[in-house]
Amino acid sequence: SYELTQPPSVSVSPGQTATITCSGDKLGDKFACWYQQKPGQSPLVVIYQDSKRPSGISDRFSGSNSGNTATLTISGTQSLDEADYYCQAWDSSTPGVYVFGTGTKVTVL
């Protein structure tokens, strides 16, 4: 089965840039998206189709996807960005399959 690997944790100082990677075989050939999940809440899409931002999501969030790695970048990180982040891959050949990454805890120190 397809697997996506993320670093367990990322620490960042307020105002700095946080970078979270998501690795999977030929991930760049698929769509990648990113979810933010705060304690007790449902996941929220912050990046979809590799680099698009849903309405209402801060432009501090950006994404890219190429080769075997998708990346979520949070610029000017704020305390409210502290959360778990999950990548997810989607392949048009299996349109009902949504594979999640292992998750990354972002801590704003």
Add this chain to the structure above:
Amino acid sequence: QLQLQESGPGLVKPPETLSLTCTVSGGSISSSSYYWGWIRQPPGKGLEWIGSMSYSGNTYYKLSLKSRVTISLDPSKNQFSLKVRSVTAADTAVYYCARGSTGDLDYWGQGTLVIVSS
């Protein structure tokens, strides 16, 4: 605004069947453009996609769960359901329903905790 709401028993005994329903409001599950899916999250752990189904009947399940899981749609009630058979403690999790779009799951329910225990 589309809303999804999970419902079902919060406690299930092993090895019975876990049954959950997701009620959709603000939109129709009869749209051919979307998949309707279930995701779970064991306490303190990550997200696990369980399976998805489209209105046209296309169904996908996570391979490791395929033998125990069934997803069905009830367009007359604008609901879809999940059944997990022969549950064990490992099936204890928060279960979410969600709408699957091109590339992502764009609308989620609030989640419901299901504990498997005798």
